[in-house]
Amino acid sequence: MSKGFVSTMRKGFQMTFKNGLTASVQWGAGNYCDNHLPADFDFSFSKDASSDTAEIAVWDQFGEWLDPQDFLDEATNSDGMVAGYLTPAQVVKFLSAVEAYPNQK
Numbered sequence: 001m002s003k004g005f006v007s008t009m010r011k012g013f014q015m016t017f018k019n020g021l022t023a024s025v026q027w028g029a030g031n032y033c034d035n036h037l038p039a040d041f042d043f044s045f046s047k048d049a050s051s052d053t054a055e056i057a058v059w060d061q062f063g064e065w066l067d068p069q070d071f072l073d074e075a076t077n078s079d080g081m082v083a084g085y086l087t088p089a090q091v092v093k094f095l096s097a098v099e100a101y102p103n104q105k
Helices: 088-100
Strands: 005-007 012-016 022-026 054-059 082-086
Touching (some): 022 088, 054 088, 082 088
Antiparallel strands (some): 005 012, 012 022, 022 054
């Protein structure tokens, strides 16, 4: 089983819950957030990043990606694998919904 918390290149994190789902929250260069297109077009930076919005994703213990929209109560910019430009309040609701999802094991 994955660790509960994983840092992702200083631009976000992943959390794996007891129900087997992993939620990802990202706000770095190239992610669907305020930093989507960095001014210098350097998508490889690993310096500290900050943003007012974030990108989210969720997958199960088998690596099957789930539609993040299924974990939100309002429509977002989602392509079925990731949803972007979420506010902190929306991210908190998303994480709570992923954690509360029925056990997948």
